[in-house]
Amino acid sequence: AQSVTQPDIHITVSEGASLELRCNYSYGATPYLFWYVQSPGQGLQLLLKYFSGDTLVQGIKGFEAEFKRSQSSFNLRKPSVHWSDAAEYFCAVGAFPGGYQKVTFGTGTKLQVIP
Amino acid sequence: SQTIHQWPATLVQPVGSPLSLECTVEGTSNPNLYWYRQAAGRGLQLLFYSVGIGQISSEVPQNLSASRPQDRQFILSSKKLLLSDSGFYLCAWSASDNYGYTFGSGTRLTVV
Numbered sequence: 001a002q003s004v005t006q007p008d009i010h011i012t013v014s015e016g017a018s019l020e021l022r023c024n025y026s027y028g029a030t031p032y033l034f035w036y037v038q039s040p041g042q043g044l045q046l047l048l049k050y051f052s053g054d055t056l057v058q059g060i061k062g063f064e065a066e067f068k069r070s071q072s073s074f075n076l077r078k079p080s081v082h083w084s085d086a087a088e089y090f091c092a093v094g095a096f097p098g099g100y101q102k103v104t105f106g107t108g109t110k111l112q113v114i115p
Numbered sequence: 116s117q118t119i120h121q122w123p124a125t126l127v128q129p130v131g132s133p134l135s136l137e138c139t140v141e142g143t144s145n146p147n148l149y150w151y152r153q154a155a156g157r158g159l160q161l162l163f164y165s166v167g168i169g170q171i172s173s174e175v176p177q178n179l180s181a182s183r184p185q186d187r188q189f190i191l192s193s194k195k196l197l198l199s200d201s202g203f204y205l206c207a208w209s210a211s212d213n214y215g216y217t218f219g220s221g222t223r224l225t226v227v
Contacts, residue, residue, distance in 0.1 A: 032214055043121075043205055043218035044159075051214060090158070094214060100147045100166050101209050103216060107158040 002027045002093045006106035013081050014114050021076040021109050023091030032094035033074040034103065035065055039087045047089075050074065061085070086113045117142035121206045121219030128226055134179075134193040136222050138206030141187065146208040148189040149216065150181055153203040165189060201226045 036044040048059025163181035207216040
């Protein structure tokens with residue numbers, strides 16, 4: 001069964017500082033990996049996704065993530081954080097058993113940005 | 116472009132009352148549709164998914180049911196709400212040829 005672990009429940013960074021959110025996954029085959037962002041009281045928005053090819057993927061809002069098969073990781077990064085990046089971030093792994101996408105989400109990391 | 120609508124945004128219901136949450140998708144045909152529930156600190160739990168009209172699959176046994184009466188309409192229901200049904204409910208859709216979900220804005224359900 002697929003699973004995702006986000007070891008950091010809460011992270012605080014200063015505005016302008018770099019950011020890295022950790023994600024480890026468990027999946028028997030080549031994983032389909034995603035990062036989503038959720039603002040308070042809102043739905044989730046897809047930041048980026050990885051299926052194959054270049055292990056460094058670029059997303060929206062200046063985010064990127066790197067797939068490392070040897071470490072079973074898919075960490076999210078941003079070089080310089082803006083106050084508007086404060087939100088909750090979810091890593092997810094997907095499988096496609098037939099006819100639909102089965103996506104398993106991590107428990108999320110809440111990002112706080114301080115001036 | 117495709118859009119997904121989910122309503123109501125907030126709902127407060129007494130224990131034992133019925134529930135109906137609606138989700139509609141525009142701008143696409145034959146989407147895969149999903150209902151998730153989000154509880155604080157527990158991530159998102161897949162409740163139901165549908166690959167076509169009248170085709171509903173349940174991931175976990177519970178007090179809820181889902182229906183898909185039209186291609187782009189997905190409804191989450193309950194005959195009698197329990198306190199444990201409180202949570203944030205999210206509808207999502209995906210295309211068969213594009214990976215990743217698009218989520219609605221969610222419904223905050225409080226059962227009192």
